[in-house]
Amino acid sequence: MSTFSGDHSFCPECGCVLPLPGLEETVTCPRCRFTVSIHEFADKAVTSSVVFNPLEASSFPKEEEEEAELKGPVIDRRCSRCNKEGMVYHTRQMRSADEGQTVFYTCIHCRFQEKEDS
Numbered sequence: 001m002s003t004f005s006g007d008h009s010f011c012p013e014c015g016c017v018l019p020l021p022g023l024e025e026t027v028t029c030p031r032c033r034f035t036v037s038i039h040e041f042a043d044k045a046v047t048s049s050v051v052f053n054p055l056e057a058s059s060f061p062k063e064e065e066e067e068a069e070l071k072g073p074v075i076d077r078r079c080s081r082c083n084k085e086g087m088v089y090h091t092r093q094m095r096s097a098d099e100g101q102t103v104f105y106t107c108i109h110c111r112f113q114e115k116e117d118s
């Protein structure tokens, strides 16, 4: 059971809670004296709905992840693919704590990735 009964309507002029309709066909706002037909706001209560536009949050560009690979200390390691020096050093904890860390080296020139288990 909801605590909001749906019996209350709000004044379209000032937003305050309107009194419950009595014998008369209109309800008068106690604050601004705005008068609403009880039939009118019964319709409004039914038709008022919020339309949601769900945002597509699942489409992350893959480039962002690749850029993250290049953040970190650059060491003088020679890339085994392009044979140039300069690779970004970063570690990644594996899922299991027993397996220890795996060290990744990403070439800053060709983005070739090597890994070494420590």
Ligand SMILES: [Zn+2]
Residues within 6 Å of the ligand: 011, 012, 013, 014, 015, 016, 029, 030, 031, 032, 033, 034
């Ligand atoms: Zn009002």
Ligand SMILES: [Zn+2]
Residues within 6 Å of the ligand: 079, 080, 081, 082, 083, 084, 107, 108, 109, 110, 111, 112
């Ligand atoms: Zn390379």
